Amino acid sequence: MRREFFKLIAPLFLITPAFSQTPDSLIYAEGNIISAETKEPVTARITYQSVPYGNKVGVLNNNTYSFPMFEMEKYSIMVEAPGYQMAKYLLDPAEAKGENKLVRNIELTKGSHVTGQRVAVGNVIRLDNLIFQVGRTKIGPESYEELNTVAKMMQDNSDMVIQLEGHTDYQGDAKENNKLSQGRVDAVKSYLVYKGIQKNRIKTKAFGGTQPLSREDTPEAHRMNRRVELRILEN
Template sequence: MSLKSTLTIVSLLIAITSFAQSGDKLIRVTGTVTDPESNQPISAKVFYEKLPYYDDMGVANTDPGNGVYELNMIENQKYIISVKADGYKPISQEIEILDKGLGLIEKNFKMEPDAMHEKITLDNLIFARGKAIITEESHEELDEFAKWLEQRPNAVVQLEGHTDFQGNADANMKLSEDRVEAVKEYLVGKGIKKSRIKTKAFGGTQPLTRERTPEARTKNRRVEVRIIQQ
């Protein structure tokens, strides 16, 4: 065993012994960090600092697959928990670690997009069924959005295409990609510079609802506008 490994083990044993002697009890604090609209997991950092002297602190990363984080904090102590993620407003909350006999506290967070990442849904954007052809009923809303961009020459947006989750995943992804590109082409045709319009396709990976009614499927098929610069 290397000297470095030996010293690490010794340090760990000292820390465990010190903790045992102090009589403090650790409580597991866990939960999820998600987007409030899509309920999708967010890759975030969750920090904790013990009050009032900040003499116990740490950080955990959420699991990018499910948004779950896990921390261990001392029972009957107060902490500040802060959550930070790119594109979202930071969260800071005080929490008191009170065990209810489970040895576990669940604390979930929903992060609001920051001012530069807010989303607009084009509610009246309609495509031909299963195609990327924009119907005439959609022109009025797109023309209004083009005017909105003209009035904000520094604005940069990202068009995000979504389909319903049912059906072939690859076909859904391709359809959502074609549709946002069709919207981009329409706006460029109205005089908006290409460099101001980014696109991203999600297919059926971020449905607003898992219901299988016609109304639910219509709700899932959408194009959202994320404002990334104003």
């Protein structure tokens, strides 16, 4: 009798795997890497990581990319190729609008440094020669050449609107890091305005230490994380 009872109720019990997200519910980010000038494929180093904590990371070397966006997290994607400016985008799974794919093709612009040529909207340029005193917002004289080049680029492209994005490393107090990164982009904006660029063409955003390029606990990694990036909003 007991055996018959269990035969009757067994179909009522289902074992559900303890996964937080099934494959059918995953959204995949994918796209092609192409030259903005020729529209031909470009093989690049593609680095992606979830934000703000960067606990999910990956590196690809190809002219296309595809990766799953777990837990509906946003992902930062950085694309680098020899002879081209670095491009950086933020991918938001909400942009998929109910589909299981978020397609974003990325165009790379010729040139490894800030130049006066036309730059594609969405591109991010890291200001590698922008130097600040440790823990301060004062711009060092060795930074003037690169900032003068940025000013010239904006003068040559009168419709260009940029966003200056400030980053610190992730050490120390989060509020102080955010304040420091805001102070640094404000200082860069003031310099560009001094050079004749209208205020309304320069937006600023502070990230503090929430978007590190590396999670390695080394002086080199921390130095790389302390940066200002220039994002093209309009052009």
